[in-house]
Amino acid sequence: MTYDETAPPLRFGLIGVDSPHAPSFTRLFGDGVTGAVPGGTITAAWKGVAARDFPLSRDRIDAFAQEVSDLGVPLCTTPEEVAERCDALLVVASDARTHAGYFTRLAPFGKPVYVDTRFALTTEDARVMLATAGVHGCLPLAGSPKRFTPEFRRAADRSRADHVDLTGPLPTQPGHPFLAWYGVHLVDLAVAALGPGCARVDASTGDRTTLTWPDGRTATLGGEEQWSPLTTGRVNGPGGAREFTIEAGPPMLTGLLTSIVDACRDGAPNVPEAEVLDIVAIVEAAHRSRTSGAPVTLP
Structure with missing residues (x-):
């Protein structure tokens, strides 16, 4: 799909910011027009909750939240508040154990939801997530x-x-x-x-x-x-x-972000559901x- 310069940038929201993808996505999108990936911009974020037994989340979440905030993204108090403000959601929480729960909370808004790299830890969770998306008209996006x-x-x-x-x-x-x-x-x-x-x-x-x-x-x-x-x-x-x-x-992330923007515009998954389930x-x-x-x- 070719980027439509006349279309306003999609407003994306970050869910869980304990991953370097949170500030990287924010910088690559930029203002949605002049950034490395045009067509979208990060307009809200929810910090997320870090598990005590997961050092990559526990030890980095505060620093990444501050970095995202310093880039001009307001931090909301709940994922639902982010969903209300945005056109699509990006679940970038690094702890995959949180993905199914976050997705379940976001799907009822009927907006596209990308789950970063590790869609789910179990096939059962993945099937429930995709079924929930179908019920609510939520477009599930995925992929490394x-x-x-x-x-x-x-x-x-x-x-x-x-x-x-x-x-x-x-x-x-x-x-x-x-x-x-x-x-x-x-x-x-x-x-x-x-x-x-x-x-x-x-x-x-x-x-x-x-x-x-x-x-x-x-x-x-x-x-x-x-x-x-x-x-x-x-x-x-x-x-x-x-x-x-x-x-x-x-730079490795630009193709993914382009696929997400295109999917949101077209209404088609960037990764087929059969592949999502097979990977899990x-x-x-x-x-x-x-x-x-x-x-x-x-x-």
């Missing part, structure tokens, strides 16, 4: 920012890919099972390249997780526990191999496979 980067999109061609090999940082956080924290980025890329319908997840042996589709296509995921900014991949198909490298940072199911199955020591078959 890495799937929207030009580096990945140039390499990935779903009609041609038969194997994807992905390597990236795999740090973990309290309350988030294996692959549920940073590993979800790799799962998202695998599903973006090969489509929904993964049939088998094997994280039982070695340092790599293997995903298998019913037609024999596969994806392998792996990396180090220590965080690094680089994610690399190799997409194999009949036309040969295509490699890509993604570097984390604010794969992460859930990978944890079961790792803890049981056996592959897991998905329904």
Whole structure:
């Protein structure tokens, strides 16, 4: 979709600001016209509630809230107040355990809601969230920012890919099972390249997780526990191999934000619901496979 300069910028609200995405989104949108991503601007935010057992939230939320406020965004007392003031909502809370509850509170406003990277921790939560969205006419938006980067999109061609090999940082956080924290980025890329319908997840042996589709296509995921900014991949198909490298940072987020603006304008999800559910199911199955020591078959 081409940005319509005559349309007023969409008013976005941040829900939970304990992630660096909160100030980054605010800066990239800017005034909605001259920013790196035109078409939207952040006009309100709710700080959120940090869990005591989650250091990334507990230790950063005050600083990020102040940074967002210093950028001119008013802080509201409830997520509902943000929803009333805005055209669309961005759930950027870093603790994925909060996502289902926040989404349930926001969906009744009938406005688009993006849930940042980790849509939900369980398939049951994801199904309830999507069903709730349907009841209230709320457009659910999702996806790792890495799937929207030009580096990945140039390499990935779903009609041609038969194997994807992905390597990236795999740090973990309290309350988030294996692959549920940073590993979800790799799962998202695998599903973006090969489509929904993964049939088998094997994280039982070695340092790599293997995903298998019913037609024999596969994806392998792996990396180090220590965080690094680089994610690399190799997409194999009949036309040969295509490699890509993604570097984390604010520029990586522009494709995602553009997809969100376009989705809000068009009224169509930026990630199909089948893919959203598949990503959550794969992460859930990978944890079961790792803890049981056996592959897991998905329904």
